[in-house]
Amino acid sequence: MSHPDPNPPILYSFPAKADLVEHLATFVVKKQLEAINRKGRFTLALSGGSLPDTLGGLIGHSSVKWDKWHVFYVDERVVPHDHPDSNHLACTDKLFSKVPIPKENIHPIDATLLDNIEELADEYEKELIREFASKDSARFPVFDLILLGMGPDGHTASLFPGHSLLSEEDRWVAYIEDSPKPPPKRITLTYPVINHAAIVAFVATGKGKQDILATVLDNPDEGLPSSRVRPVSPGHLYWFVDDEAAVKVSYPRTPFTL
């Protein structure tokens, strides 16, 4: 007999993307205040793809303490910071250029190491160690919040179905040179880091996510990369989706409350 999951993912579905954007901002602001009250800072990791587009609700929000934010990237494409594929560029365009966040609190990849992907990943891991190791004595960094997207094949971060990186247990940051989603060279946080976060929230919207969202939420045993995101206790997993993406999902929705 299987036991009920003591810490199930929470699914929030909103009628339209604009509602999701507004409520995601409310959620991030609340998690930010809780973290700052606890330890005086807020550590966040952001994904690329369409995720930066959903952060607009934070712009002009009166309760955001930008000087306490410390932002890393869940994954990054190995390209210069001003390249159209750069996740740092997307987040800068959509959010950081519009809010008073100190530049030194944003942690992009070291663009002088683009020709040496192994060193690039190692250096990014050292950047995490500098931020976390002496402050949280845990074996893995504990982000206050990690925001993830999900691809139509069920990948998240740069963790793709069937890839050997899915079984990485030690490294905090890894690299891949064969990403099926272009560009092929990327660095990524690994599951041990993602699954040690206090809060992980996926954001998925639109028709293109309908089939994969149903598979990931209703058939997690298929083991797709997004289904393997399960923060260890006391961490929590949330899904912010729009009703269009959730059309085929049976998994129960939870009304959004804080």
Ligand SMILES: O=C(O)[C@H](O)[C@@H](O)[C@H](O)[C@H](O)COP(=O)(O)O
């Ligand atoms: O840099 C990246 O490519 C990502 O971080 C990746 O994991 C992304 O979040 C998903 O592919 C979803 O992308 P979309 O939101 O654009 O579908």
